[in-house]
Amino acid sequence: MDLHILDHRLRVTSISKTGLEQYTHPLIKLIFLRNRTRCKFFSLTETPENYTVVLDEEGFKELQPSAHLQVEGSTWLPLNVVSNGNASSSSQAVGVTKIAKSVIAPLAEQHVSVFMLSTYQTDFILVSESGVSLPLYYVCVCVCVCSVPHATVHPVLIPENQFCVMSLDPDTLPAIATTLIDVLFYSNSPKEGASVDQDMEYIKFFSFSLIDGYVSLVMDTEAQRQFPTDLLFTSSSGELWRMVRIGGQPLGFDECGIVAQISQPLADSDISAYYISTFSFDHALVSPFFSLFDTQNILALSIS
Amino acid sequence: MDLHILDHRLRVTSISKTGLEQYTHPLIKLIFLRNRTRCKFFSLTETPENYTVVLDEEGFKELQPSAHLQVEGSTWLPLNVVSNGNASSSSQAVGVTKIAKSVIAPLAEQHVSVFMLSTYQTDFILVSESGVSLPLYYVCVCVCVCSVPHATVHPVLIPENQFCVMSLDPDTLPAIATTLIDVLFYSNSPKEGASVDQDMEYIKFFSFSLIDGYVSLVMDTEAQRQFPTDLLFTSSSGELWRMVRIGGQPLGFDECGIVAQISQPLADSDISAYYISTFSFDHALVSPFFSLFDTQNILALSIS
Numbered sequence: 051m052d053l054h055i056l057d058h059r060l061r062v063t064s065i066s067k068t069g070l071e072q073y074t075h076p077l078i079k080l081i082f083l084r085n086r087t088r089c090k091f092f093s094l095t096e097t098p099e100n101y102t103v104v105l106d107e108e109g110f111k112e113l114q115p116s117a118h119l120q121v122e123g124s125t126w127l128p129l130n131v132v133s134n135g136n137a138s139s140s141s142q143a144v145g146v147t148k149i150a151k152s153v154i155a156p157l158a159e160q161h162v163s164v165f166m167l168s169t170y171q172t173d174f175i176l177v178s179e180s181g182v183s184l185p186l187y188y189v190c191v192c193v194c195v196c197s198v199p200h201a202t203v204h205p206v207l208i209p210e211n212q213f214c215v216m217s218l219d220p221d222t223l224p225a226i227a228t229t230l231i232d233v234l235f236y237s238n239s240p241k242e243g244a245s246v247d248q249d250m251e252y253i254k255f256f257s258f259s260l261i262d263g264y265v266s267l268v269m270d271t272e273a274q275r276q277f278p279t280d281l282l283f284t285s286s287s288g289e290l291w292r293m294v295r296i297g298g299q300p301l302g303f304d305e306c307g308i309v310a311q312i313s314q315p316l317a318d319s320d321i322s323a324y325y326i327s328t329f330s331f332d333h334a335l336v337s338p339f340f341s342l343f344d345t346q347n348i349l350a351l352s353i354s
Numbered sequence: 355m356d357l358h359i360l361d362h363r364l365r366v367t368s369i370s371k372t373g374l375e376q377y378t379h380p381l382i383k384l385i386f387l388r389n390r391t392r393c394k395f396f397s398l399t400e401t402p403e404n405y406t407v408v409l410d411e412e413g414f415k416e417l418q419p420s421a422h423l424q425v426e427g428s429t430w431l432p433l434n435v436v437s438n439g440n441a442s443s444s445s446q447a448v449g450v451t452k453i454a455k456s457v458i459a460p461l462a463e464q465h466v467s468v469f470m471l472s473t474y475q476t477d478f479i480l481v482s483e484s485g486v487s488l489p490l491y492y493v494c495v496c497v498c499v500c501s502v503p504h505a506t507v508h509p510v511l512i513p514e515n516q517f518c519v520m521s522l523d524p525d526t527l528p529a530i531a532t533t534l535i536d537v538l539f540y541s542n543s544p545k546e547g548a549s550v551d552q553d554m555e556y557i558k559f560f561s562f563s564l565i566d567g568y569v570s571l572v573m574d575t576e577a578q579r580q581f582p583t584d585l586l587f588t589s590s591s592g593e594l595w596r597m598v599r600i601g602g603q604p605l606g607f608d609e610c611g612i613v614a615q616i617s618q619p620l621a622d623s624d625i626s627a628y629y630i631s632t633f634s635f636d637h638a639l640v641s642p643f644f645s646l647f648d649t650q651n652i653l654a655l656s657i658s
Contacts, residue, residue, distance in 0.1 A: 074382070075375040079540060082532045086540055224532040228386045231531075236383060236390055 051152055054130045058091040060176060061110045062122035062165060064329035065101040067238065069118020074235055076112035080105065081234075081260060082227055084220075087112065091128070093167055093259035095268075095328050096234065099300075102328035104167060104176070120329065124180035126165060129153070130172055144285075145324040145335070146173055146309070150317035158310035166309050166332070168324035169259050169266035170217040170284075176327075204308070205298035209253035211270040212290040213335055215324055216282045220265050229277050233269070234258065253293060255333065257326055268326065268335070291324065291335035300330040308332055357457060358434045362395040364480060365414045366426035366469060368633035369405040371542065373422020378539055380416035384409065385538075385564060386531055388524075391416065395432070397471055397563035399572075399632050400538065403604075406632035408471060408480070424633065428484035430469060433457070434476055448589075449628040449639070450477055450613070454621035462614035470613050470636070472628035473563050473570035474521040474588075480631075508612070509602035513557035515574040516594040517639055519628055520586040524569050533580050537573070538562065557597060559637065561630055572630065572639070595628065595639035604634040612636055 065073050080092045089109030095102045103113070104126075113119055131149045145168050146154065153175060157164055165176040218226065233256060257268040267282065271290065274282070296308060309325060312334050316323045322337035369377050384396045393413030399406045407417070408430075417423055435453050449472050450458065457479060461468055469480040522530065537560060561572040571586065575594065578586070600612060613629060616638050620627045626641035 071379040072376065074379040075539065078378070078382070078535060083536055083540060086536070225529065227531040227535075228528040231382060232387055232390070235379065236387060 051149075052132045053153060054132055056128045056130050056174075058106045058128055060091060060104055060106055060126040060128060062126055062176070062329065063103045063105070063110070063113065064120040065103060065113075066118040066120075067100060069116065070101060070235060070238070072116060072118060073113065076114075077103075077234075078231065080109050080112060081230070081258065082223060084260075090263075091261050093169075093257070093261065094234070095257040095326060096238075096254060097328050097331065097333075098254050099330045100328075102330075104165075122329075124178045126176040126178050128167075129175040129177060131175075144322045146313045147317045147321060147323050149173060149175070150310070150313035154310050154313050164309055165327045166325040167259070168215075168326055168335070169261065169264070170215050171261075171264045171266060173325070174261075204296050207253070207295040207298075209293055209295070210251045211253060211272065211293075213255070213268055213270050213293060214274055214284055214290055215335065216267045216269070216274075216284045218265050218267070218282050220260070220263055222281050223260075223265060225281055226277055230258070233273055233276060237273075253295065255293065268324070291337065294334040294336055296332040296334065297330070356436045358436055360432045360434050360478075362410045362432055364395060364408055364410055364430040364432060366430055366480070366633065367407045367409070367414070367417065368424040369407060370422040370424075371404060373420065374405060374539060374542070376420060376422060377417065380418075381407075381538075382535065384413050384416060385534070385562065386527060388564075394567075395565050397473075397561070397565065398538070399561040399630060400542075400558060401632050401635065401637075402558050403634050404632075406634075408469075426633075428482045430480040430482050432471075433479040433481060435479075448626045450617045451621045451625060451627050453477060453479070454614070454617035458614050458617050468613055469631045470629040471563070472519075472630055472639070473565065473568070474519050475565075475568045475570060477629070478565075508600050511557070511599040511602075513597055513599070514555045515557060515576065515597075517559070517572055517574050517597055518578055518588055518594055519639065520571045520573070520578075520588045522569050522571070522586050524564070524567055526585050527564075527569060529585055530581055533582075534562070537577050537580060541577075557599065559597065572628070595641065598638040598640055600636040600638065601634070 070077075077094065079086055080089050081094070087108065089106055089112070091104070091106040092109050093102075093104040100120075105113075115121075131153055146166060154164065157175070157177070163178045165178075167174040167176060223230075238254070255268070255270065256273055257266075259266045294312070296312065309327075309332065312332070313323065313325065316334075316336070324335040326333045326335070374381075381398065383390055384393050385398070391412065393410055393416070395408070395410040396413050397406075397408040404424075409417075419425075435457055450470060458468065461479070461481070467482045469482075471478040471480060527534075542558070557574075559572070559574065560577055561570075563570045598616070600616065613631075613636070616636070617627065617629065620638075620640070628639040630637045630639070
């Protein structure tokens with residue numbers, strides 16, 4: 051298992067819900083018109099609060115500054131674990147679980163801030179160039195396993211909708227363009243301004259990434275029904291995931307250890323999980339092969 | 355031949371070249387997401403000056419006012435000629451030529467302002483509810499055949515690029531979505547701010563309309579090459595048209611008779627022609643079966 055530092059310099063940004071319309075033009079270019087941009091790393095995740103956009107410097111140039119765009123101050127570098135075939139062969143788990151002990155825990159011990167971005171293809175661990183000294187008003191996930199005894203217990207939210215992690219041939223992206231545009235840019239109207247309710251049973255969450263030519267999509271089953279069934283694929287047909295959303299209030303920059311806290315116990319129990327950080331909250335997607343009751347207990351044990 | 359007043363109340367608007375980005379969100383909705391809008395009449399025409407958008411009240415609601423949006427003050431009603439099978443059977447011509455004598459000339463004689471919008475399917479003759487008493491700063495085409503002796507001689511421009519008038523099954527619109535989006539919203543960058551040169555050999559002109567479920571596209575052969583060949587169709591394969599653009603300066607509201615002046619001599623010679631009015635200029639698409647030399651002579655005779 052090798053840890054690679056990829057050749058991208060990334061910005062972590064947030065577009066407000068009401069600002070999306072204004073950014074439709076550059077976002078559609080970045081998603082669909084590969085010939086018109088040199089952006090090679092693009093990720094867009096909708097949550098109830100905002101749209102988290104992670105992209106390289108070439109892509110970032112396309113986003114005009116405005117009151118609707120928040121930009122995390124530092125540059126982030128993506129790390130990527132490439133399995134060399136014989137390492138961690140004992141685990142059947144996928145996602146962050148695979149790298150919890152080998153990468154996430156050691157980074158946390160070194161007080162390195164991480165921003166996780168799991169995709170269908172791999173898990174990107176973004177580390178800030180500026181380390182943990184980030185301005186107060188920016189949110190990132192700081193890992194500090196050493197201080198676990200003082201770690202805050204974050205409320206977790208487990209919405210009822212189920213998610214799938216999918217991909218498609220980038221050459222067939224045009225075939226789902228209008229559906230994807232509809233879901234990303236026009237499906238928000240009825241729920242515009244919905245508050246983030248701890249008791250909410252349904253969470254609006256949709257993630258699209260186009261990284262080095264690979265497409266990854268994370269969506270719930272309701273969104274999935276809108277797409278043609280023959281183009282999107284997942285590793286095992288019909289594989290669904292439950293979301294554990296971490297943080298009742300936006301996660302502050304000065305707190306550490308969240309990804310490690312979550313991934314460590316999942317790894318101990320060999321529970322597969324994807325992990326997607328956004329501007330305000332963290333989201334773990336947990337294997338349905340483990341009951342949610344058990345998951346909650348494990349998470350409760352780990353963070354209390 | 356029956357003249358029908360269709361059940362649409364239309365607005366004629368213009369979006370500036372630099373304002374297009376800001377209107378990408380509503381325009382993409384109007385073009386591609388039929389389920390999200392009740393707009394039934396939508397037409398978007400790019401010229402070197404601006405984007406002319408003609409749409410019904412439902413569609414007009416989607417366009418937020420801004421300095422980039424000019425709105426013609428009055429409401430326009432579309433007239434449509436439905437051939438009843440035996441009328442004008444002597445003419446093989448298509449487009450405005452068919453209706454020059456039966457509709458356009460009589461309307462002009464009645465001093466009724468018209469704004470022409472030819473499509474693949476039919477020719478819409480838009481008439482202003484408020485007649486010819488339009489505010490000075492709005493441009494429309496006023497017809498006043500009675501005053502032909504005093505009519506201004508407008509310079510005409512005949513660019514070298516050739517155009518096709520096409521259609522496609524509206525259900526296959528998603529299949530050309532990314533190409534259409536690219537051509538409409540992203541192909542302008544290198545020519546941004548290009549002046550309207552009387553000697554220009556190439557004119558940027560692209561028209562898309564979605565009216566009562568029917569799609570019509572007018573584009574030059576360069577744009578056509580970007581689209582898949584199997585989806586777009588035209589009445590006769592490879593049929594190309596030359597453009598006669600009318601007006602060296604934007605056509606003023608207080609001048610009359612332009613459409614009639616152009617269509618009358620074309621009809622006399624049975625030359626097929628489409629006719630597309632935009633916010634600033636008029637554009638006749640003339641059948642290639644007639645040489646341009648002859649066309650120029652006929653037009654020169656008619657307007658001098």
